[in-house]
Amino acid sequence: MIDDSLTQLPKKRFKIINLIWLIVLIAGLFISINVTNTHISVLFENFSQFSDIFVQMANPDWSYFPTVIPLLLETIKMAVLGTIIGSALAFVYSLLIARNIIKNKLVTGVLRFIMNIIRTIPDLLLGAIFVAIVGIGPVAGILALSVFTFGVVVKLFYEAIETIDPGPIEALTAVGANKLQIICFAILPQVMTYFISYSLYAFEINVRASTVLGYIGAGGIGLYLQQTLQVFDYAKTGTIILVIIVVVVLIDYISSKSREALMK
Amino acid sequence: MDTTMKELPSKPVNKKARLIHWLIALVTIAIVVWSCTGINFGGIKATAGQIAGAIFSGIFHPDWSYVYNGSGEDLISQLWQTLCIAFLGTFISAIISLPFAFWAAHTKHKKWYTSRIGKIVLAIIRSFPEIVLALMFIKAVGPGSAAGVLALGFHSVGMLAKLFSEAIENLEDGPNDAIRAVGGSKIHVIMFSILPNLMPALISNTLYRFDVSVRSASILGLVGAGGIGYPLIIALQYRQWNRVGVILLGIIAMVVVIDWISGMIRKKLV
Structure with missing residues (x-):
């Protein structure tokens, strides 16, 4: 005969902290x-309106x-220029905030x-502010x-710089290289692919x-988005959204494939 | 002294790789040059510097009276509303994301096209502009934060389900096999192997998405879907730079605090 206690799962220890999290979650929900x-319920009441727009x-x-x-x-064009300007700024800035380059x-x-x-x-929000300016x-x-690009790239890039192998930096310091030479010959070769990625x-x-x-x-295609939505011309909005989706998915695909190729 | 000692040995040259690198560089430069054409850089307002200065000084001389005045239209209550939009939106999207994630996850026991179709659907959801979604929901439920919640809830599915499905793909088969070996059913496998192993990743991804949602919720107000974005755009239009300053400070403080808290929780989880 099988021991009855063996057919039961061992009891988990009850943790008070989990209960607290659950209460926080439910309270937050309410x-x-x-x-x-x-x-x-409001959504379901007016769902016909929502689906109507969708059908159009x-x-x-x-x-x-x-x-x-x-x-x-x-x-x-805007995306290309924004990326180039932002990443160039981020490149310089990352070198200034990496603790293995600037010791202060x-x-x-x-x-x-x-x-x-x-x-x-x-x-x-940045867009709204710059439109005002x-x-x-x-x-x-x-x-x-x-x-925006600056913010995205600088964080990732300085972290990449800080995790490089310190060996080459020490070697170059030992033979008397200055900061610029260390950056060019010890740091950049190790992180350039990350930067491009x-x-x-x-x-x-x-x-x-x-x-x-x-x-x-x-600027950009969003202007037509606003114009067509304002006059409730959803068929045209649909065209714009389809174009946007196709372009975004295409560029995403190309870019992620090239990133994979880079990191290989 | 022998001068040859001072020179570094020349690097080995891979002709084909070098050609490809040059081609990529050329194409990139061509794209950048093309991008510069046709954009009118002269169209900047003459007062640009002045306004930038005004906004900047507004950040240092914020309109403190707006922070709290008990009317429900002040900074604190608007920020609180923004947080609630983000919270509820993330919660809804986390629930919707789960089935999508299992659909899109590429696992052994599935035909490859099933997960591929799922991934494409998620990519389309991700690319559907959030603002348009918000406007569609405004049509359905009227302007206000409810539209923002629904827009966030549906839009976040695209990203969240993708992260979830990656977590599912990274699960190991061992525990599942172990449960099946002792005679566990499919439900047992999900209950005792998949969910416990998946939980930390799910919570961590949801928290990460909450960070992003807080940022999104603060811009949904620009189209009238509730939150702090609406008073900001009004202040920008009426040139109340001190109020713009205090709202920006409020948003920055909120995002920093949320990032910090969720970062701490996520660190504990992993």
């Missing part, structure tokens, strides 16, 4: 439903396609603090994307972001 006034978008107006192309190209903790600390603050601001147009978008990654994000920047007046 509070946020209350604050945001989200009731799923699913029948895109292809005659609108040629009109979209120039702004689509502008969008890609005060300098790196202050510069890192500034970097962390820049990183917190979302892309569209330089006026409506693609320049605002490029500036917003540059700052991170820039490509930022480019993917930028292509996505640049498609909606136009909505707030920062």
Whole structure:
């Protein structure tokens, strides 16, 4: 006969902390439903309206396609320029905040603090601010994307610099090389592929972001998004969204394949 | 002295690799040059420097009276609303993401095209602009934070389910086989092997997505879907730079605190 205790699973020890997390989660759920006034029933009541828009978008107006192309190209241009400017800035800045290059903790600390603050601001918010500063147009978008790219690349790149093999740096220091020589011959050869990979990654994000920047007046295809949505011309909106999805997925694919090839 | 000692030996040259590198560099430069054409850099407002200065000084002289005045339209309550939008949106998307993740995960016991189709669906969800989704929900449930919650909830699925499915793909088969070997059913395998092993990754990814959602929630207000974005765009339009300053400070503080807390929890999990 089988011992009865063997057919039972061993009891797990009850942890009070898990209970606390569960209570926090449920409390948070109730509070946020209350604050945001989200009731799923409302969605189901008006679901016909939602699906109606969806159906209209699913029948895109292809005659609108040629009109979209120039702004689509502008969008890609914005993403390219934003990526280039942002990554170039990030490149220099990362060298200044890597603790294995600059030994002064005060300098790196202050510069890192500034970097962390820049990183917190979302892309569209940057867009809105730059539209207020330089006026409506693609320049605002490029500036917003540059700052955003800077935030993305600088964090990844300085961490890559800090994890390199210190051997070559010590070797070059031992033979009397100066800072510039150490950077050129010991650090960059080890991290250059990472830098290119991170820039490509930022480019993917930028292509996505640049498609909606136009909505707030920062140039690119988002402008048509706003125009067609304002007059409820969802067939045209559908065309734009389809174009955006195709371009984004395509660029994502190319970029991630090249990143894989780089890292091999 | 022998001068040859001072020179480094020349590097070995791989002609084909070098050619490819040059080609890539040329194409990149060509793309960058093409990008510079046709963009009107002269269109910058003459007052740009002045406004930038005003915003900058606004950050250092924030409009403190806006922080809290009990009206429900102040900074604290708007930030709180933003947080709630992000929380609920992430919660909804985490639930929707689970089935999608199992669909898109490429595992042994599945035909390759099933997971490929799942991955494509997720890529399409990811690429659907969040703002358009928010506007569609505004049509359905009216302007306000509910639209923001729903937009975030559906949009985040694209990214979250992708992260989840990667976690599923990284699971080891050992525990599953062990349970099957002692006669466990499919439900037992999920209950005692897959879920316990998957849980840390799921929680960590969801927390990460919450960080991102907080940022997203603070911009959804730009189109009227609730949160701090709306007062910000109004302040920008009415040129109340001190208010812009205080809102920016509020957003930065909120994001930093949330990042810090979720970073701590995630560190404990791994």
